[in-house]
Amino acid sequence: MSEAQSQAINVDVAIVGAGPAGLTAGYLLTKAGKSVAIIERDETYVGGISRTVEHEGYRFDIGGHRFFSKSQQVVDLWNEILPDDFIERPRMSRIYYEGKFYSYPLRAFEALRNLGLWRSTMCMASYLWVRAFPNRNVKSFEDWTTNQFGKKLYSIFFKTYTEKVWGMPCDEMSADWAAQRIKGLSLMGAVIDGVKRSLGLNKKPNDGMQAKTLLESFRYPRQGPGMMWEAARDKIEATGKGRIIMGHALDQLASDGRGGWRMTAKGASGMVTIEADHAISSAPMRELARRMHPLPQSTFQTNELKYRDFLTVALMVEGEDLFPDNWIYIHDSKVKVGRVQNFRSWSPEMIPDENMACVGLEYFCFEGDGLWSMDDDDLVALATDEMRILGLLDPAKVRGGTVVRQEKAYPVYDEDYAANVATMRAELEDKYPTLHLVGRNGMHRYNNQDHAMMTAMLTVENIIAGSRVYDIWCVNEDAEYHEAGDEGAEKELPAREPGREVSDDQAAALNSMRDVPTRIVEDDADGDRADTRRAA
Structure with missing residues (x-):
């Protein structure tokens, strides 16, 4: 519901944000008999970055969300909320470079073969030089x-795409990220393997990769991930214990001095006031700090937190599907697009007309920059022209388009982010034990949908227990978490406070960390540290 209330709403828990974390918390709390009120800035959609946007019957997934988790607890919750609407979809994604497709993850021998004799020779010479x-x-x-x-x-397969995504030059990103994300690929091993197979001496499907089984299929809601979160919303409201207040953004979160909270939210229809014993925030940490009262001492540090935004240009195209992939990474530097989604390959029900195809071009940007500020019609024209440049469609077959913008899609891990987050976390945990940060932006951690859900699930356990049983900051963020392994395979216990007993059915929340690009900070001539990051 979106109507403003003239009087205060009194609930057990107030929640900021109706994304996966906020709705997971709301669903489990109402199921446990707690009353909740959730505010959501968007006037129409729940689900945050996992929402499904609809335009003239076409449905768009904002980024592409596979429903796979190693946590059996998360899988069980998905099945409970949306029991009858999952479909099994084949997984296919490739890299596109200069008119040719390359396997993703990259297979070195295939890459050398596709590049041709001269470029392959140059690549091998360059490789032997650095060795x-x-x-x-x-x-x-x-x-x-x-x-x-x-x-x-490196210049062909790593530089262009990485700089598109993060808006930072590769020579200013941390080597740690590369070391973690680019594993299992040996160029020399690929060449030796290719020679052996050409002689019939090796028929194993290795191709230079270490043995590793990637997901070949995944489950997906038949009309997009928004189905999951719309169902969660409906179930929350059906209990009579939960309210979803749409079109209202956090205005202030004030401590009542007795351990509780007074939240005000502003919308087009007026102001809503919510009084609660606990507050859960999945709002960007920087925005929360600016709206707390009294202001945290760490507000100065959180003001330095940065985010990467992106937008999707969806094109409706006459004819059959253009390619079978779920998505394609675009490594060509002559276009600005970073990734192309094929929505029919995610689910045929995303497309209302079997004679039409629909693709989504993703542009990584910063809010307010040139791309972000372009008119929608100009963006549709840009996307159409770039697909022509790439040779992926005939512009004459484009029948329409629309634009979806997503703010703060990716928290940026720059040199100072960890210290800034730690400072705020320490202050809030010390002063406000009834304030809980959850989800990707709430914790400024680059996690996946199921990880965001797990932070909310463990937070609910803490609220019901009346104490901090689980340390939600230990929830798994391993970089390969979505790429390999068996669904529901993890049975290890989450990290917990010393001396606390936990139930055996809690899913894994392992103490690991995903690295993403950081700025390189070097000493200047005077020995002082100088930020070398160039403007995007």
């Missing part, structure tokens, strides 16, 4: 990747 004369002072993503693959292969 003989490696960079001994590795600081950046560029240093590390060049050392592993040579300058030529």
Whole structure:
């Protein structure tokens, strides 16, 4: 419901944000008999970045969300909320470069074969050079990747896409991210493997990759991920214990001085006031800090937190599907698009007309920059032209388009983010034990949908227990979490406070951390640290 209330709403728990974390918390709390009120800034959609946007019958997934989790508890919750609407979909994604497709993850021997004799020779020469004369002072993503693959292969398959996504030059990104994300690929091993197979000496499907089983299929709601969160919303409201207040953004979150909270939310129809014993926030940490009363001492640090935004341009195209992939990574530097989604490959029910195709071009940007500020019609024209440049569609068959913008899609891990987050976390945990941060933006952690849900699930356990049983900051954020393994396989216990007893059915929340690009900070001539990040 979206109507404003003239009087205060009194509930057990007030929740900021109706994304996966906020709705998971609301669903489990109402199921346990707690009353909740959830405010959501969007006037129409729940689900946050996992929402499904509809335009003239076409449905768009904002980024692409596979429903796979190693946590059996998360899988069980998905099945409970949406028991009858999952379909099994084949997984296919490739890299596109100069008119050719390459497997993703990259298979080195295939890449060399597709590049042709001259480029392959140049790539191998470049690789052999760095093996003989490696960079001994590795600081950046560029240093590390060049050392592993040579300058030529790095420039083709790593540089362009990485800089598109993060808006930072590769020579200013941390080498740690490359070391974690680019695993299991040996260029020399791929070449030796290719020679053996050409002689019939090796028929194993290795191709230079270490043995690793990737997901070949995944479950997906038949009309997009928004189905899950719309169902959660409906179930919350059906209990009579929960209210979803749409079109209202957090205005202030004030401590009542007795351990409880007074939340005000502002919308087009007026102000809503919510009084609660506990508050859960999935709002961006920077925004929460600015709206708390009294202001946290750590507000200055959280003001420095940064986010990467993106937008999707959806094109409705006459004819059959253009390609079978769920999505394609675009590594060509001559276009701005970073990734292309094929919505029919996610689910045929996303497309209302079997004679039409629909693709979504993703542009990574910063809120307020040139791309973000372009008119929708200009963005549709840009996307159409870039698909023509790439040779992926005939512009004459484009029948329409629309634009969906997503603010704060990716929390940026720059040099100072960890210290800034730790400062606020320590202050809030010390002063406000009834305030709980959850989800990707709430914790400023680059996690997946199921990880965001798990932070909410453990927070609910803490609220019901009346104490901090679980440390939600230990929820798994492993970089390969979505790429390999068996659904529901993890049975390890989450991290918990010393001396606390926990139930055996809690799913894994392992103490690991995903690295993403960080700025390279070097000493200047005077020995002081100088930020070398260039403007995006």
